[in-house]
Amino acid sequence: MNQTSPPSLLFHRLWRLLRFSLLALLTLIVLYGVARIIDVSLGSVYSGTRGPYLQMPSDSAITVRWQTLEKTPGTVRYGRDRDRLEMQATERMAAIEHRVRIKGLLPLTKYYYRIVTRNPVLNKTYSFVTAASTGSNAGLRFWVTGDEGYRNPVQTEVKQTAWQWLERHPRPGRGLIDFWLTTGDNAYPAGTNKQFQQNFFLPYADVLSRYVVWPTYGNHDARRSPFFDIFSPPTRAESGGTASHTKHYYSFDDGELHVVMMDSEGSSLAKGSKMLRWMEADLKATRQPWRIVVMHHPPYTHGGHNSDHRRDSHGRMFKIRENFVPVFERLGVDMVLSGHSHDYERSYAIACHYGDSSTWKESYIQDKTSPYRKGAGTIYMVIGSSSKLDDGPLDHPALPVSLKQSGSVIIDIKQNMLTSRFINKQGEIADEFQIVKDHNSRPPGARHCE
Numbered sequence: 001m002n003q004t005s006p007p008s009l010l011f012h013r014l015w016r017l018l019r020f021s022l023l024a025l026l027t028l029i030v031l032y033g034v035a036r037i038i039d040v041s042l043g044s045v046y047s048g049t050r051g052p053y054l055q056m057p058s059d060s061a062i063t064v065r066w067q068t069l070e071k072t073p074g075t076v077r078y079g080r081d082r083d084r085l086e087m088q089a090t091e092r093m094a095a096i097e098h099r100v101r102i103k104g105l106l107p108l109t110k111y112y113y114r115i116v117t118r119n120p121v122l123n124k125t126y127s128f129v130t131a132a133s134t135g136s137n138a139g140l141r142f143w144v145t146g147d148e149g150y151r152n153p154v155q156t157e158v159k160q161t162a163w164q165w166l167e168r169h170p171r172p173g174r175g176l177i178d179f180w181l182t183t184g185d186n187a188y189p190a191g192t193n194k195q196f197q198q199n200f201f202l203p204y205a206d207v208l209s210r211y212v213v214w215p216t217y218g219n220h221d222a223r224r225s226p227f228f229d230i231f232s233p234p235t236r237a238e239s240g241g242t243a244s245h246t247k248h249y250y251s252f253d254d255g256e257l258h259v260v261m262m263d264s265e266g267s268s269l270a271k272g273s274k275m276l277r278w279m280e281a282d283l284k285a286t287r288q289p290w291r292i293v294v295m296h297h298p299p300y301t302h303g304g305h306n307s308d309h310r311r312d313s314h315g316r317m318f319k320i321r322e323n324f325v326p327v328f329e330r331l332g333v334d335m336v337l338s339g340h341s342h343d344y345e346r347s348y349a350i351a352c353h354y355g356d357s358s359t360w361k362e363s364y365i366q367d368k369t370s371p372y373r374k375g376a377g378t379i380y381m382v383i384g385s386s387s388k389l390d391d392g393p394l395d396h397p398a399l400p401v402s403l404k405q406s407g408s409v410i411i412d413i414k415q416n417m418l419t420s421r422f423i424n425k426q427g428e429i430a431d432e433f434q435i436v437k438d439h440n441s442r443p444p445g446a447r448h449c450e
């Protein structure tokens with residue numbers, strides 16, 4: 001007679017329960033994986049009309065991008081006379097997401113363009129102005145927004161007040177701005193293609209059809225994959241600077257300005273990392289006097305995010321401070337623009353601060369009053385309140401200007417002066433400062449660290 005003793009029966013039941021639990025867990029993991037793949041794929045699809053928008057500018061070329069419902073080879077007609085668009089550029093292959101590169105243009109020159117299509121949304125005459133040649137001192141004006149990817153009344157008001165200011169302060173013979181730059185988180189909550197359409201392309205359509213946008217990659221953009229398909233960054237130095245051979249980080253020149261666009265979310269921030277080595281080589285190679293670095297995560301912030309907390313944002317703010325900030329200082333970076341905290345925070349011209357806020361010393365201030373002498377130190381800005389405001393202590397000792405105000409920034413470079421203005425949602429200039437480049441300017445790397 002085959003009898004199972006009580007202990008072995010218990011073991012048998014436990015074993016069955018364990019097997020069942022493991023199987024249920026495995027099924028759940030597989031189902032979650034499938035749901036995630038479907039979600040990511042569907043989120044990446046936006047099958048409507050988009051654009052036009054402008055990418056990868058230089059003093060002789062620009063890329064016009066747009067999206068159509070049907071697959072066709074895209075054609076753009078363009079010329080300097082609005083009523084006679086006598087030139088034409090066409091894509092080699094039929095596409096839905098169109099990229100037409102227009103070459104052979106003159107620097108700092110206005111061109112009109114029209115997409116050849118029967119689609120009434122796209123079939124309009126737009127215009128763009130080519131970039132200034134590298135080293136040209138023609139002056140420059142650009143608009144900076146950060147974390148602007150919520151479609152809400154704040155986003156509308158911030159945009160309106162900045163553009164009203166621009167219209168009240170035009171530059172003779174020049175466009176209202178030369179380009180638009182973002183500090184990241186361009187389409188909340190997850191950077192899907194549909195969210196980019198709703199929260200970015202629709203509300204900013206008028207800006208995008210006339211001015212180049214340089215978008216920074218934020219953590220919310222990184223939750224889905226379309227960001228690097230939607231935009232066409234210059235990976236082979238098409239807009240100046242040193243070729244990066246990746247869409248994640250790159251640099252560009254416009255007039256006397258050199259801008260380094262970094263990926264603080266998806267690329268390694270470790271010592272010796274590829275991005276850090278490329279950035280060092282790029283900054284060493286540039287001869288441009290004005291140098292700005294843009295990255296989503298700020299090295300210093302006491303806002304919605306806290307740069308003192310090692311677990312905040314996976315320690316990215318710590319790594320930037322420890323590994324990148326010394327390079328910014330050594331290679332003469334004038335300003336670092338970031339977002340991530342939904343507020344506005346700004347330092348004096350500072351150097352040497354690589355620890356958390358408890359290690360801050362007043363002696364790290366290299367220049368306390370505007371106009372700051374170029375080369376005295378680096379100015380760090382958090383520009384992250386272009387569509388949402390968050391609570392935070394706003395008391396970082398390195399950031400004497402810390403405002404819980406929605407807004408955006410307009411930066412002018414004219415002759416030897418850089419002027420930065422934070423225009424709040426009410427249309428007031430809530431912060432303004434200058435950096436001056438003259439015989440008192442210190443060479444990059446000269447700093448006082450005691």
Ligand SMILES: [Fe+2]
Pocket residue numbers: 185218219220296339340341
């Ligand atoms: Fe963020």
